Amino acid sequence: MTETRSVPAGGRNRPPRQPQASAETLRRLKDHLGILSTVALKHLDQSLPWYRGLEPEERAALGLVAQKGIASFVSWYEQPTSPQWVLNDVFGAAPTELTRSISLQKALQLIRTIVEVVENQVPDLASESEQVSLREAVLRYSREVAFAAADVYARAAETRGAWDSRLEALVVDAVMRGEDTDTLRSRFAAVGWKSQDGIHVMVGRAPEQSNARFVGELRRASLRYAHDCLVGIQGERLIVMLGGIRDNSGTGLRRLAEYFADGPVVYGPRADSLRAATASAQAAFAGLAAATAWVQAPRPTAADDLWPERVVNGDASAGVALVENVYRPLVKAGNGLVETLSSYLALGHSLEGTARELFVHANTVRYRLKRVSEITGWDPLIPREAFVLQTALVVGRLQDCPAT
Incomplete structure (x- = not known):
């Protein structure tokens, strides 16, 4: 055994x-x-x-x-x-x-x-x-x-990674609060930012798993389309700041929008200085606050494309932009452009009805509407853009004739 x-x-x-x-x-x-x-x-x-x-x-x-x-x-x-x-x-x-x-x-x-x-x-x-x-x-x-x-x-x-993330968040916060130029330059230098123009700010909802790995992936993806990138997460909001955009076709912004959670993603207008980046960021956040009013909005959406919704939502800067970029140029151009546009919009976008209203030929109406598009960049023949033009007329007239 x-x-x-x-x-x-x-x-x-x-x-x-x-x-x-x-x-x-x-x-x-x-x-x-x-x-x-x-x-x-x-x-x-x-x-x-x-x-x-x-x-x-x-x-x-x-x-x-x-x-x-x-x-x-x-x-x-x-x-x-x-x-x-x-x-x-x-x-x-x-x-x-x-x-x-x-x-x-x-x-x-x-x-x-x-x-x-x-x-x-x-x-x-x-x-x-x-x-x-x-x-x-x-x-x-x-x-x-x-x-x-x-x-x-x-x-x-x-x-170092945790510190760099906190430093990035501080820089993004400084841009949002509009700190003075010297402070902004110092903060940007601390994170190695070199771009002085071509700056865009994108905002939207942050995904649930917004950890260090996600931030790293988003930063690497962003650097394919821009020379510099900063990522900030403020509560449920994700902020991406890009500098020195290489691609002006918007492909990069559309690709980066996929990293945001469901819901609107808005990017501010191009800023050609660090100081102007504050205005771009504020426009992006104002657009995000009003984006739900435009159900068919693309993703991402330019903050300037949301001027009407931002005005209704109480954004004074959007009203100023509509007046300065749309209403004033039309008034200055003369030749009956404001009257033609106003009649065309009021008569349900009817060329013949507008021609009868103004006692002109329909081709004259077409020519004037084409001039409106050339001057403002917004085409009255496209319903969405006609809505922008109509809002500009309303805001401009209120400014010219304030209530007594």
Whole structure:
């Protein structure tokens, strides 16, 4: 009958224990701490060209990391415990700024160089019977330090990403509030914005999953169509600010509208200065507030295409725009354009009825309506654009003859 041996719970998956170091090996390690640190720093200077090119304070910080790493190894070899201490013991002495000036690849090169130095000194540090054990301990320790380094850089990247997102949100907020030009320039410079013209602001509802990954994808998509991009999320609203638009056909704006949640998406007029970006953003938000009144509105919709709805919704700037861009040019052009347009709209868009009303030929009516389209950019033969023109006439007449 075969004998069955009992195995303690969890014993099959238990990692091998670190062999206990002898007192003589520990004494040698402690005695050689200074030598190991000196040799390691000298080897770093000789084998890593980028290390020689660092600023003095950066080299000092890395040298301190190397010394702490060797000293912590000796302590760990004497009493092997959980590797949780590696992060604070080894990297706690290094300033966070090192993660900006030194890449993770270089940090791992530094660790590998120090491991080589310690391995080369093994014959002087341990007896022949303990050399294999010491080398294995060095490799295990270097693995933990490498994982700790990766953790340091990952946390630094997360911190920078969160900070960059907050900084972007502050810049977008500054544009919305219309801060002075010098402040805007300073804030834009802080996020690396370079464009001075071709600026558009898009607004709409933010999707439910508006996390860092979504923002990153939206930013990458935006940079296909523009030189600069800022993304801000204010509550349920998503704001995208584009600078240096490469494509004037509107294809980029239509593609980016797909990143917004269901509902209207509105973009402000093109701004050719940072200061004008505030007016563009405010127009976009005014258009978003009134967009639901135009059920057939395209997605995205230009804020200027929503002038009638914005006027009805109480946006004074839309009324000014209608007067300055539509009503005043028609009045200035004369030749009966205002009267012809007014009759045409009042008579149900009838060319013959307008001709009889004004005692002119129908071709004359056609010519005048064509002139209206050329002067204002809005065609009275298209129902939606005729609505814009009619609103402009109403607002302009109210301004010319205010109620007494």
